[in-house]
Amino acid sequence: MKLRVSQSPTPQMVITMLHGTFKVDADMCEIPKLFCTKGTSKYDNSSSTYSLLASKKRNSNVVGQYIKNGIPFRMRNPADPSQPQVILPFKYLSEMKNAAESSWSFMHFSNQSFLLEYINAPLGSSIAHQVVRGELNKNLDWTALQPYMLFANTIARTTSLVLAGPELSANPEWTTIMVTFTMTLMQTSQEVRAKYSPWLRWLVPWIHPGAKNLYKIRKRCAQLLAPSYQNRRAGMVGDEKPFMDAIQWLMNKRTYKSKDLMKLSDDQLFLSVASIHSTSASTLSTLYDLLDRPECMDGILHEIRTIRAESKSSDWTKHDLDRLVKLDSFMKESQRYHPVGQVTVQRSNPRAYEFSDGLKIPANTQTCFLSYELNHDPDVYPDPETFDADRFLRMREKVDLQKYHFAYVSEDSINFGAGAHSCPGRHFAANEIKLMLCELLLGYEMKWPDGQSRPPTMFHDFSSNPNPGFDICIRERRL
Numbered sequence: 001m002k003l004r005v006s007q008s009p010t011p012q013m014v015i016t017m018l019h020g021t022f023k024v025d026a027d028m029c030e031i032p033k034l035f036c037t038k039g040t041s042k043y044d045n046s047s048s049t050y051s052l053l054a055s056k057k058r059n060s061n062v063v064g065q066y067i068k069n070g071i072p073f074r075m076r077n078p079a080d081p082s083q084p085q086v087i088l089p090f091k092y093l094s095e096m097k098n099a100a101e102s103s104w105s106f107m108h109f110s111n112q113s114f115l116l117e118y119i120n121a122p123l124g125s126s127i128a129h130q131v132v133r134g135e136l137n138k139n140l141d142w143t144a145l146q147p148y149m150l151f152a153n154t155i156a157r158t159t160s161l162v163l164a165g166p167e168l169s170a171n172p173e174w175t176t177i178m179v180t181f182t183m184t185l186m187q188t189s190q191e192v193r194a195k196y197s198p199w200l201r202w203l204v205p206w207i208h209p210g211a212k213n214l215y216k217i218r219k220r221c222a223q224l225l226a227p228s229y230q231n232r233r234a235g236m237v238g239d240e241k242p243f244m245d246a247i248q249w250l251m252n253k254r255t256y257k258s259k260d261l262m263k264l265s266d267d268q269l270f271l272s273v274a275s276i277h278s279t280s281a282s283t284l285s286t287l288y289d290l291l292d293r294p295e296c297m298d299g300i301l302h303e304i305r306t307i308r309a310e311s312k313s314s315d316w317t318k319h320d321l322d323r324l325v326k327l328d329s330f331m332k333e334s335q336r337y338h339p340v341g342q343v344t345v346q347r348s349n350p351r352a353y354e355f356s357d358g359l360k361i362p363a364n365t366q367t368c369f370l371s372y373e374l375n376h377d378p379d380v381y382p383d384p385e386t387f388d389a390d391r392f393l394r395m396r397e398k399v400d401l402q403k404y405h406f407a408y409v410s411e412d413s414i415n416f417g418a419g420a421h422s423c424p425g426r427h428f429a430a431n432e433i434k435l436m437l438c439e440l441l442l443g444y445e446m447k448w449p450d451g452q453s454r455p456p457t458m459f460h461d462f463s464s465n466p467n468p469g470f471d472i473c474i475r476e477r478r479l
Helices: 011-027 047-053 060-067 090-097 106-114 126-136 148-164 172-195 198-207 209-235 246-253 258-292 294-310 318-322 325-337 371-375 391-398 426-443
Strands: 036-038 041-043 073-075 085-087 143-145 343-348 366-370 444-447 458-460 463-465 472-476
Touching: 090 343, 090 366, 106 172, 106 343, 106 366, 148 172, 148 246, 148 258, 148 426, 172 209, 172 258, 198 209, 209 246, 209 258, 246 258, 258 294, 258 325, 258 426, 258 444, 294 325, 294 426, 318 426, 325 391, 325 426, 366 371, 426 444
Parallel strands: 085 366
Antiparallel strands: 036 041, 073 085, 143 472, 343 366, 444 472, 458 463
16 A cells, blocks of 8 residues: 655745635635734633633623624634634524535535545545445442543443444554544644645645554454455345344445555544544533532433333433433533534635625635634523533423434534534434433442532633543442
């Protein structure tokens, strides 16, 4: 197999890059820069500004002047500080989510953000996205435990069982790669962005240790996947398709040859990047909120026990999980109150775009919408600064039982995105989170160590995550 290498820069390319750097402000002159104050300090396009986006004490200028008044603004882009990112008000959400991939693309956004084409990373696959959307949704003393990696490893095995089949989900080397690959990719992307100028990045696949390691991992994944591929090839003779997993679904969508195994394994890695750590963080965040509210934990445990007692199956069924409405409402309120990520509906436009109201966005501009502002808008969610565990249960009962569940997306609920690139695996993720929490609540008692409560959320650039470095106390449940 050969390394995929970007084209070496010509003088024309270098001139174009330099011209683009100096041209950004002129192209966006009608879009104001973020400017706010905190005490006597001033913030504009500095990295210090990100923490203000989700702060309950955020400067009123950010909300009043921009989001509440429907004005887009630009601010420092953590992926590329020389090219500002545009934060759009929600009036553009409907047009954005309905735009064609050729106009506003999440794949293009990802390639820009993580330098995928330079670091030997697997590129996003539209077929993998289609497959997930279409097929997947069909008595001890107290012990201190940091649960994040427990969740990540459990989700990696569960996800691998569905996506890669029983052979690979039982292979510790495979599941370890699925858990660690995202962190390796992110670290490599950050190193390359910090060390190499844009016109030198074409050399990265050849000379950067992290990029070479990513290629080595991809090659090893293809080797691990080869036996499963051969088994499925043999099973497809005579139109027999006995395997119900994403390897088979991908093979049904696209003809792979033995030399194309890396494409097949890249789709697996792409799906793992999109699923494992986001679901693990959401599970941990929900658990932290449960530990802060033991009275809610008791009511949810009663619901779980009742549904298990009434179930006709010895195992959890999808119908059983759908009946966990109190748990589902709590999960969605936790997601609203402590979202994983400060922004959502992240896109980039391969070519210049003009919105219906005349707003012009230059080509290759990264855009997004603020999660916090919508999640804490009193016009959308009354008393938004209060954690209301039954908020979404009441909304379902009053409006529509099929709406406002954890995986539901609308223009008022965009934590899973919107439009064609809303998370295709969100229903599967919801069931994974429910299953893990059910097993924990049924089998174990949990609490915070004395004097502790939910630790502060960790913020970095546009990301926000529960802090995984804190212990909880856990022991087997006593009858």
